[in-house]
Amino acid sequence: MNMKATMKDVSYAAGVSVATVSHVINNTKYVTDEMRKKVLDAVALLQYKQNITARNFKMGKHLTIGFVVPDISNIFFSTLINEIEMVVSKQNYMIVVVNTQESPEKEEEQLRRLSSGLVDGLIVASAFDDYTRIRDIIPKNFPIILLDRKPRNCTCDTILISGYNAVFQGVENLLQRGHRKICCITGSQHMSTLDERLCAFRDCHKKYGVEIDEELVLRLDITKKDIFADLKRAFPRNTGAAVFLQNTLTLGAFFYLTNHNMFNGGLDAVGYSDASWRHYALKYMDVVTQPIDKMGTIAGERILERITHPNKRACDIILQAKLVKKSGT
Amino acid sequence: MNMKATMKDVSYAAGVSVATVSHVINNTKYVTDEMRKKVLDAVALLQYKQNITARNFKMGKHLTIGFVVPDISNIFFSTLINEIEMVVSKQNYMIVVVNTQESPEKEEEQLRRLSSGLVDGLIVASAFDDYTRIRDIIPKNFPIILLDRKPRNCTCDTILISGYNAVFQGVENLLQRGHRKICCITGSQHMSTLDERLCAFRDCHKKYGVEIDEELVLRLDITKKDIFADLKRAFPRNTGAAVFLQNTLTLGAFFYLTNHNMFNGGLDAVGYSDASWRHYALKYMDVVTQPIDKMGTIAGERILERITHPNKRACDIILQAKLVKKSGT
DNA sequence: TTGTAAGCGTTATCAG
DNA sequence: CTGATAACGCTTACAA
Numbered sequence: 292m293n294m295k296a297t298m299k300d301v302s303y304a305a306g307v308s309v310a311t312v313s314h315v316i317n318n319t320k321y322v323t324d325e326m327r328k329k330v331l332d333a334v335a336l337l338q339y340k341q342n343i344t345a346r347n348f349k350m351g352k353h354l355t356i357g358f359v360v361p362d363i364s365n366i367f368f369s370t371l372i373n374e375i376e377m378v379v380s381k382q383n384y385m386i387v388v389v390n391t392q393e394s395p396e397k398e399e400e401q402l403r404r405l406s407s408g409l410v411d412g413l414i415v416a417s418a419f420d421d422y423t424r425i426r427d428i429i430p431k432n433f434p435i436i437l438l439d440r441k442p443r444n445c446t447c448d449t450i451l452i453s454g455y456n457a458v459f460q461g462v463e464n465l466l467q468r469g470h471r472k473i474c475c476i477t478g479s480q481h482m483s484t485l486d487e488r489l490c491a492f493r494d495c496h497k498k499y500g501v502e503i504d505e506e507l508v509l510r511l512d513i514t515k516k517d518i519f520a521d522l523k524r525a526f527p528r529n530t531g532a533a534v535f536l537q538n539t540l541t542l543g544a545f546f547y548l549t550n551h552n553m554f555n556g557g558l559d560a561v562g563y564s565d566a567s568w569r570h571y572a573l574k575y576m577d578v579v580t581q582p583i584d585k586m587g588t589i590a591g592e593r594i595l596e597r598i599t600h601p602n603k604r605a606c607d608i609i610l611q612a613k614l615v616k617k618s619g620t
Numbered sequence: 621m622n623m624k625a626t627m628k629d630v631s632y633a634a635g636v637s638v639a640t641v642s643h644v645i646n647n648t649k650y651v652t653d654e655m656r657k658k659v660l661d662a663v664a665l666l667q668y669k670q671n672i673t674a675r676n677f678k679m680g681k682h683l684t685i686g687f688v689v690p691d692i693s694n695i696f697f698s699t700l701i702n703e704i705e706m707v708v709s710k711q712n713y714m715i716v717v718v719n720t721q722e723s724p725e726k727e728e729e730q731l732r733r734l735s736s737g738l739v740d741g742l743i744v745a746s747a748f749d750d751y752t753r754i755r756d757i758i759p760k761n762f763p764i765i766l767l768d769r770k771p772r773n774c775t776c777d778t779i780l781i782s783g784y785n786a787v788f789q790g791v792e793n794l795l796q797r798g799h800r801k802i803c804c805i806t807g808s809q810h811m812s813t814l815d816e817r818l819c820a821f822r823d824c825h826k827k828y829g830v831e832i833d834e835e836l837v838l839r840l841d842i843t844k845k846d847i848f849a850d851l852k853r854a855f856p857r858n859t860g861a862a863v864f865l866q867n868t869l870t871l872g873a874f875f876y877l878t879n880h881n882m883f884n885g886g887l888d889a890v891g892y893s894d895a896s897w898r899h900y901a902l903k904y905m906d907v908v909t910q911p912i913d914k915m916g917t918i919a920g921e922r923i924l925e926r927i928t929h930p931n932k933r934a935c936d937i938i939l940q941a942k943l944v945k946k947s948g949t
Numbered sequence: 950t951t952g953t954a955a956g957c958g959t960t961a962t963c964a965g
Numbered sequence: 966c967t968g969a970t971a972a973c974g975c976t977t978a979c980a981a
Contacts, residue, residue: 295759297973297974297975298974298975299974299975307951307952308951308952308953309952309953309974309975309976310951310952310953310954310976310977311950311951311952313975313976313977314951314976317976319976319977320950320951321950322950322951323950323951326950326951338759338760340735340736340737340759341736341974341975342677342736342737342973342974342975343733343736343737343738344673344676344677344682344737344738344974345677345737345957345973345974345975345976346974346975346976347673347677347975348671348673348674348676348677348957348958348959348973348974348975349956349957349974349975349976349977350957350975350976351957353673363692363698363701363702363717364695364698364699364701364702366693369692369693369698370693372692372693372719373692373693373719373721376719385718385730385733386718386719387716387717387718388692388716388717388718388719389714389715389716389717390701390702390705390717392702401714404672404714406669407669407670407671407672408669408671408672408673408674408958409672409673430624430667430669431667542897543896543897543900546897546900546901547900549878549879550878550900550903567872568871568872568875571872571875571876571879572875574879626957626958626959627958627959628958631968636967636968637967637968637969638958638959638960638968638969639960639961639967639968639969639970640966640967640968642959642960642961643967646960648960648961649966649967650966651966651967652966652967655966655967670958670959671957671958671959673958674957674958674959674960674973675958675959675960676959677957677958677959677973677974677975678958678959678960678961678972678973679959679960679973680973737974
């Protein structure tokens with residue numbers, strides 16, 4: 292019989308009280324060296340390990356923040372994880388990541404689980420269009436921050452990155468260089484960020500009095516393994532310019548286009564990128580980059596603040612994406 | 621005063637016992653419809669949410685598996701997450717991911733924390749060379765599975781992917797096509813997988829009696845943001861062939877090489893890839909792909925089995941990477 | 950400085 | 966079928 296040792300076992304073995312054991316384990320009160328040694332010896336002898344769940348339960352604290360992401364393999368989110376981790380780990384918090392695979396049902400289930408006593412706060416990039424249902428799920432005043440996407444009817448803190456200006460500027464450059472047939476390639480999912488970017492695309496055309504050929508506005512499904520085929524079909528040869536509104540799309544497109552030597556053929560493009568490969572692309576296209584590090588830092592700081600002050604009023608923060616021009620221009 | 625409602629509160633409001641409340645919440649015993657309704661009404665009224673930590677504590681079960689990864693932004697690991705999730709979610713387990721950023725210290729800390737009552741089992745891709753210390757940290761018989769890398773002195777279950785044959789075969793192809801100056805580009809970190817791949821590179825040369833120019837064996841630091849510069853320096857023009865032993869490296873290299881039109885210049889190459897972009901690369905290089913999905917499935921199934929039978933004897937599983945030849949050949 | 954004991958929210962045993 | 970109540974392992978007044 293090899294049941295796991297508890298504090299009581301240790302206290303018994305050491306000939307002291309459980310309170311004393313607790314205090315030496317947690318360094319929470321002064322204990323004489325003699326006692327401390329007895330305790331530590333017993334701990335070693337019994338291979339005692341503190342039961343963190345019991346502790347968390349008793350304290351109502353977990354030193355843990357949940358990060359709910361729709362797609363963990365998107366470099367945008369994985370970078371964010373590191374960034375947030377860096378901030379919160381300074382206060383001894385850890386981050387647990389759960390992946391919802393863009394499924395609202397999964398998100399709902401996870402939010403329900405995590406918010407019911409597993410973590411002290413939540414950061415979530417939501418797959419929901421509308422957040423009304425979620426409000427009943429998350430306890431009132433539970434520290435929660437929404438990232439990157441803002442569903443309707445959501446009253447929590449949000450941190451967003453606006454791509455409007457950057458995309459507008461990118462499209463403006465293309466128009467100013469004389470392009471009139473600009474292909475716009477975006478994702479098939481519906482989300483606030485994409486809508487905004489597309490909006491910039493349209494508005495810029497309007498400003499210059501250029502009519503958009505709707506045939507050139509394409510929505511590709513990037514969850515499919517092979518964007519290649521889609522792109523092939525989608526990419527008309529008679530347009531001299533293209534705009535890609537999503538980072539995942541841009542990588543695929545970039546491969547496709549370089550492989551077909553289209554940039555050397557004079558193609559002009561604006562892409563979206565959050566990854567290190569943006570450096571390579573810069574030879575051929577303007578690239579919109581998002582301030583992920585800043586977003587992560589702010590998210591980390593803010594969730595910590597919410598945890599300590601749960602009933603401050605919520606607010607939105609909007610960061611700006613930036614257009615980095617390709618090397619030639 | 622708006623303290624969170626407990627079962628006791630609910631039982632009081634519903635005029636029943638806590639036992640009954642518990643049973644309707646968990647569907648764990650038959651309760652008459654009348655009682656059940658009373659309970660559910662009270663739950664709604666008080667906005668009662670079960671405290672999962674208390675439950676986990678009491679039950680000693682968490683329905684949670686920890687996945688400890690060295691680099692969450694590596695597509696190899698993020699794909700693995702999805703794969704594992706798919707398996708374990710069928711048994712209602714969730715998976716929490718923690719990122720160690722290739723730091724053994726972080727790994728140790730996380731293992732300590734997770735294994736002390738936060739999760740029911742662990743899957744870890746370790747940043748450790750040697751696992752002796754870890755054995756004292758993880759409780760005896762704690763369900764744990766090591767993935768992808770096998771540190772020395774590790775007696776747990778491991779699931780590995782051997783790249784030996786695939787790399788050997790890739791190099792063999794190059795040699796048979798007449799190449800004698802093959803540049804080998806690998807990572808700067810030390811890990812079992814890379815060692816094995818490099819070993820295949822060497823062994824294959826030996827088999828063909830070709831001496832390796834050690835100047836052409838390069839270790840690049842992929843944690844640096846800009847592999848581009850490194851590659852530029854590293855890549856000698858007089859070699860007609862190159863082998864890339866890591867997926868992250870290969871992507872950078874591929875960009876660099878296509879941008880410089882080197883494939884059209886006749887460069888022959890073997891790369892490592894786990895991502896969807898492998899399709900694009902296949903026009904230009906042989907690509908080693910790893911059976912990530914299989915690895916994930918096995919890992920998921922095995923950890924579940926370990927959780928139910930914690931004291932079966934550990935064993936190793938070795939999967940084989942596969943060489944996919946480029947389209948022309 | 951150390952020990953005693955109550956109590957955190959749940960589950961589960963056992964009587965009714 | 967339902968209800969008291971002990972117990973899970975730990976922290977923390979409070980008492981000694």
